[in-house]
Amino acid sequence: MLADKISFWIKDYAQQHKLKTLVIGVSGGIDSAVTSVLCAMTGLPVIAVNLPLHSKQHNTDLSNLHLRWLSNKFENVAIDTLCMDEVYDSFKHTLEKYDNKLGYANSKSRLRMVALYQIAAASGGLVVGTGNKVEDFGVGFFTKYGDGGVDISPIADLTKTKVRELAATLGVSSLILNAAPTDGLWEDSRSDEQQIGASYEELEWAMEYVEKNVDSSLTSRQKEVIIIYNKLNQANAHKMKGIPVYKVGD
Numbered sequence: 001m002l003a004d005k006i007s008f009w010i011k012d013y014a015q016q017h018k019l020k021t022l023v024i025g026v027s028g029g030i031d032s033a034v035t036s037v038l039c040a041m042t043g044l045p046v047i048a049v050n051l052p053l054h055s056k057q058h059n060t061d062l063s064n065l066h067l068r069w070l071s072n073k074f075e076n077v078a079i080d081t082l083c084m085d086e087v088y089d090s091f092k093h094t095l096e097k098y099d100n101k102l103g104y105a106n107s108k109s110r111l112r113m114v115a116l117y118q119i120a121a122a123s124g125g126l127v128v129g130t131g132n133k134v135e136d137f138g139v140g141f142f143t144k145y146g147d148g149g150v151d152i153s154p155i156a157d158l159t160k161t162k163v164r165e166l167a168a169t170l171g172v173s174s175l176i177l178n179a180a181p182t183d184g185l186w187e188d189s190r191s192d193e194q195q196i197g198a199s200y201e202e203l204e205w206a207m208e209y210v211e212k213n214v215d216s217s218l219t220s221r222q223k224e225v226i227i228i229y230n231k232l233n234q235a236n237a238h239k240m241k242g243i244p245v246y247k248v249g250d
Helices: 002-015 030-040 057-073 085-094 101-125 135-137 162-170 194-197 200-212 220-233
Strands: 020-026 046-050 078-082 126-129
Touching: 002 030, 020 030, 020 101, 030 057, 030 162, 030 194, 046 057, 046 101, 057 078, 078 194, 085 101, 101 126, 101 135, 135 200, 135 220, 162 200, 200 220
Parallel strands: 020 046, 020 126, 046 078
Antiparallel strands: none
């Protein structure tokens, strides 16, 4: 079973590097829900954390719903909720002369990353990523040094469709399964699809189409999705590649 294979991979990595705890942020979305279950299945101590930061109540409720289910199902899971509102407000006030909406949105993700690494440092653990294949290797839909700042990425080779299938198999709540994907970084609660301009299913198709270099007739919508995919892939390439390093002697 795929879930067992991924869970074993997580456990093996942690043990190889002599790390005792798995730390994961649970947002209320399907990716973090699935990944947290895979972590719990390792039998290693897991700290699953909800980090609300001026979050919509619906997202906070879904996160807490999953955390309660997870801790009831697995004895090795400890759950926590740490409100990040004051931390963010102080950060924003300190940097008010550098006001930028996108920067502040990304800073929310980066502050959560800092919190997760503090927890990992205190517990001898590693931070587990929750990005899927399209986000991490297709359109780069993540925050650099935010939700992209992790130690391992268990589901980064799984499409959103595969994540949904796995979620159903693992018993993740239908409320989470059916919720519109959102990064939760914007005050207007815009969904991922609204931000990107295409659904994950469309992006999965585009990713496969581009990678296989298929030569076939396309509908007008398919052409539009290809344009969206290529534009994001190129614009976010810096996130999906290693940090450029100047080589002495070049």
